[in-house]
Amino acid sequence: MASETAGSGQQWQASQPVTVVCVGMAGSGKTTFMQRINAHLHTRKEPPYTINLDPAVLNVPFDCNIDIRDSVNYKEVMKQYNLGPNGGILTSLNLFATKVDQIVNLLEKRTAPDSEHPTRKPINHILVDTPGQIEVFVWSASGTILLESLASSFPTVIAYIIDTPRTSSTSTFMSNMLYACSILYKTKLPMILVFNKTDVKDASFAKEWMTDFDAFQEALREDENNNAFGGVEGGGDGAGMGSGYMGSLLNSMSLMLEEFYAHLSVVAVSSMTGQGIDDFFEAVKEKADEFKRDYQPELERRRADREENKKKAREKELDKMMQGMSVSGPSGSGPQVGDVKDEDEDEMETFSADDDDDDEDEDDKTARDGEGLQSRYETALQGADDSAAADASFAKYLYTQR
Numbered sequence: 001m002a003s004e005t006a007g008s009g010q011q012w013q014a015s016q017p018v019t020v021v022c023v024g025m026a027g028s029g030k031t032t033f034m035q036r037i038n039a040h041l042h043t044r045k046e047p048p049y050t051i052n053l054d055p056a057v058l059n060v061p062f063d064c065n066i067d068i069r070d071s072v073n074y075k076e077v078m079k080q081y082n083l084g085p086n087g088g089i090l091t092s093l094n095l096f097a098t099k100v101d102q103i104v105n106l107l108e109k110r111t112a113p114d115s116e117h118p119t120r121k122p123i124n125h126i127l128v129d130t131p132g133q134i135e136v137f138v139w140s141a142s143g144t145i146l147l148e149s150l151a152s153s154f155p156t157v158i159a160y161i162i163d164t165p166r167t168s169s170t171s172t173f174m175s176n177m178l179y180a181c182s183i184l185y186k187t188k189l190p191m192i193l194v195f196n197k198t199d200v201k202d203a204s205f206a207k208e209w210m211t212d213f214d215a216f217q218e219a220l221r222e223d224e225n226n227n228a229f230g231g232v233e234g235g236g237d238g239a240g241m242g243s244g245y246m247g248s249l250l251n252s253m254s255l256m257l258e259e260f261y262a263h264l265s266v267v268a269v270s271s272m273t274g275q276g277i278d279d280f281f282e283a284v285k286e287k288a289d290e291f292k293r294d295y296q297p298e299l300e301r302r303r304a305d306r307e308e309n310k311k312k313a314r315e316k317e318l319d320k321m322m323q324g325m326s327v328s329g330p331s332g333s334g335p336q337v338g339d340v341k342d343e344d345e346d347e348m349e350t351f352s353a354d355d356d357d358d359d360e361d362e363d364d365k366t367a368r369d370g371e372g373l374q375s376r377y378e379t380a381l382q383g384a385d386d387s388a389a390a391d392a393s394f395a396k397y398l399y400t401q402r
Helices: 002-015 030-043 074-081 085-097 100-111 134-138 141-153 170-187 204-211 213-225 245-256 258-262 277-324 337-351 359-368 373-380 387-401
Strands: 018-024 049-052 125-129 156-163 191-196 265-268
Touching: 018 030, 018 134, 018 141, 018 277, 030 125, 030 156, 030 277, 049 100, 074 085, 085 134, 085 141, 100 141, 134 141, 134 170, 141 156, 141 277, 156 170, 156 277, 170 191, 170 204, 170 213, 170 245, 170 258, 191 277, 204 213, 204 265, 213 245, 245 258, 265 277
Parallel strands: 018 125, 018 156, 049 125, 156 191, 191 265
Antiparallel strands: none
């Protein structure tokens, strides 16, 4: 059964590459992690397709197939729009997102089988590096557009990179978990928690806190006893609630996130030594199958809804335009744009009177609609002996009708 599942996952990967989007807080080691997994795939003779979306980075330690810096000058954007660093990154992403259709077309063309080069190795992974200012990418409109565009064409997985040494306390750990939870529900894509820098501090404590509620409570009581939260010193109250506000809050959040932990894949890696990279790609394969099974139908449904809304909006605008170009005017009104059609309609009605008796009702309505334009012309032109007099009389009539 396991081999059958693995075979189906390999078939899915062979038909379409998996997009891995690396996000994380500044200093978590995203770019170094990108370098490591890129080198790992090259070692396996499976070169990935890499994309850099950080316009402010000076040097990228890996070759990029698509680099935002080739399209947008970050410093020039800051100068022209009078922006700070974060505003410059956000505006650069917004400018780059206007070409997202070209990016997706390029990816689809590159990852499709090439009949001219049948020996060329297929691309199984697309790696995307994002800015260190995580909120600029995750919570911006441009980031949403880029993610949704990638997810509409390829299985897409979010890799949330966590700085393990900075997560050793219960408060920072819970902050990272809340941020990961918010990203998961914002992107609505499968997520892998990557505890990085395990060569500095082992991530076994974090895995234990996520799977064993009592272990987290014990660590929470220890932090309270050590006055880690800056509150009143003293032990717990026996129920693990703690004596301070922070202890009570962390305890409540740990209970709330228990369901969240159950839907995550957790791996511990070291970008420096390469430890755990194989486990990471196993998790990517599992999440790709999960994307196909659980997320892709939802994305297709949302895409169909957007297309239906666009269609309704176009039909609504078309109806408004047709109403604005209506050929019938209110009874008794002066000459209108639609009145130009009335003369032709009289001729058409005369021509088709013998062919269709149903037009009689329409003829009667036209007759009841007051004087038609033709009859008003004839009234205005009565008494005109020559063409010049007729023209003058007609001009005078138009002037009086304004």
